Amino acid sequence: MHALSRSTPTGNLRLSSFVRMRRSSGPSRAVWCVYRSESVHFPNGIGTSRADWQSSCAVLNASSKPPSHQDQPAEVHGGGADHVDAVNVHQAAIDLNLNLVPIDSSKSSSPAVPQPPKPLTITDLSPAPMHGSQLRVAYQGVPGAYSEAAAGKAYPNCEAIPCDQFEVAFQAVELWIADRAVLPVENSLGGSIHRNYDLLLRHRLHIVGEVQLPVHHCLLALPGTRMEYLSRVTSHPQALSQCEHTLTKLCPQAAREAVDDTAGAAEYIAVNNLRDTAAIASAKAAELYGLQVLADGIQDDSSNVTRFVMLAREPIIPRTDRPFKTSIVFAHERGTSVLFKVLSAFAFRNISLTKIESRPHRNRPIRLVDDAYEGTAKHFEYMFYVDFEASLAEVRAQNALAEVQEFTSFLRVLGSYPMDMTPWSPPPRGEPEI
Ligand SMILES: O=C(O)C(=O)Cc1ccccc1
Numbered sequence: 241m242h243a244l245s246r247s248t249p250t251g252n253l254r255l256s257s258f259v260r261m262r263r264s265s266g267p268s269r270a271v272w273c274v275y276r277s278e279s280v281h282f283p284n285g286i287g288t289s290r291a292d293w294q295s296s297c298a299v300l301n302a303s304s305k306p307p308s309h310q311d312q313p314a315e316v317h318g319g320g321a322d323h324v325d326a327v328n329v330h331q332a333a334i335d336l337n338l339n340l341v342p343i344d345s346s347k348s349s350s351p352a353v354p355q356p357p358k359p360l361t362i363t364d365l366s367p368a369p370m371h372g373s374q375l376r377v378a379y380q381g382v383p384g385a386y387s388e389a390a391a392g393k394a395y396p397n398c399e400a401i402p403c404d405q406f407e408v409a410f411q412a413v414e415l416w417i418a419d420r421a422v423l424p425v426e427n428s429l430g431g432s433i434h435r436n437y438d439l440l441l442r443h444r445l446h447i448v449g450e451v452q453l454p455v456h457h458c459l460l461a462l463p464g465t466r467m468e469y470l471s472r473v474t475s476h477p478q479a480l481s482q483c484e485h486t487l488t489k490l491c492p493q494a495a496r497e498a499v500d501d502t503a504g505a506a507e508y509i510a511v512n513n514l515r516d517t518a519a520i521a522s523a524k525a526a527e528l529y530g531l532q533v534l535a536d537g538i539q540d541d542s543s544n545v546t547r548f549v550m551l552a553r554e555p556i557i558p559r560t561d562r563p564f565k566t567s568i569v570f571a572h573e574r575g576t577s578v579l580f581k582v583l584s585a586f587a588f589r590n591i592s593l594t595k596i597e598s599r600p601h602r603n604r605p606i607r608l609v610d611d612a613y614e615g616t617a618k619h620f621e622y623m624f625y626v627d628f629e630a631s632l633a634e635v636r637a638q639n640a641l642a643e644v645q646e647f648t649s650f651l652r653v654l655g656s657y658p659m660d661m662t663p664w665s666p667p668p669r670g671e672p673e674i
Pocket of ligand 1 (some may be wrong): 380
């Protein structure tokens with residue numbers, strides 16, 4: 241499939257669909273970079289097996305260029321002496337059919353004849369200069385989505401790039417079309433957004449930050465629509481789940497319909513002039529798409545918070561000058577009390593865990609163990625995601641991971657990044673948060 245940019249009915253340009261990447265040269269030889277920083281010193285005994293960690297280092301190509309300061313991620317500016325010795329450079333040309341790049345028709349040989357989209361070359365995919373100009377941040381949804389608000393909280397004054405699927409947001413960063421992606425991973429009422437956990441493992445981006453966004457849902461409909469006439473309520477599955485009880489009270493007769501994003505649901509009602517349908521979305525979406533607010537603050541609990549992570553092509557250098565969180569993913573071979581051992585590696589070092597999530601191990605979903613007398617045990621295999629409150633720059637975190645590595649068959653650091661410590665209080669009902 242090819243990526244096609246398309247204008248939504250309201251004229252918004254959004255990244256859609258997938259892109260097919262065909263490397264024109266052989267796979268680049270990747271070796272793991274090594275942090276050359278005093279603060280990130282791995283204790284003895286694991287230096288040789290550092291690559292086993294599938295670590296949070298950037299993958300580098302043997303012929304990669306030394307980084308200029310401009311290549312440093314925005315999150316580490318002012319980061320002091322620490323620096324990454326290598327950068328993530330795609331040497332292979334990408335055969336990509338993205339018609340996102342404006343074609344300069346003045347240069348085309350015969351302007352009257354439409355030119356086929358010019359395939360992007362590596363030189364077209366120049367990274368956004370970090371200094372002084374807007375950071376390009378990909379998010380899933382259309383303008384008015386909570387992910388757009390999260391992107392603005394994470395990177396004020398950024399250029400938010402709407403993508404119609406989470407996967408496209410990942411690809412936008414990998415293809416240098418965007419500099420960052422901001423994606424929801426969990427909600428205080430609806431739980432984990434599993435799709436993004438699976439995508440974090442499938443892609444090689446790094447978590448470089450998090451934002452916690454109080455989410456204030458509104459029930460939106462065309463002006464003049466009455467609650468009792470509603471036959472359908474549509475929104476992102478997370479939004480439907482966060483408003484389940486309130487919806488049952490407000491419009492028990494309406495069927496629930498899950499779509500890709502909240503603001504997209506609002507846009508759909510406006511564009512198709514649907515008088516029997518309401519959307520759960522933000523007050524900003526109401527303004528953007530000309531809908532009325534039938535009900536305000538309809539989440540089942542006022543402290544409805546969604547946690548988003550910020551993704552980049554390179555990791556940031558972990559520091560100890562502010563509260564940090566580290567996210568890892570691991571799998572383990574069969575063994576007794578492996579999970580207990582893994583978790584105790586943190587507990588015995590007084591490291592708090594803030595999240596444990598398990599997801600099917602797609603490469604090995606089930607392991608069968610035959611017993612001549614008892615039959616066949618069928619063990620579901622999982623990948624385990626853990627967030628813990630410590631920086632990878634701390635020796636206790638490095639020692640904990642070194643111990644975890646002994647019990648696991650796969651271990652990857654997804655990122656070590658500043659915790660979102662911004663003060664907030666749930667908005668009083670009736671005052672939209674966004
Ligand atoms: O659909 C949106 O607006 C999103 O950004 C995803 C989402 C949905 C519900 C709560 C938080 C984020």
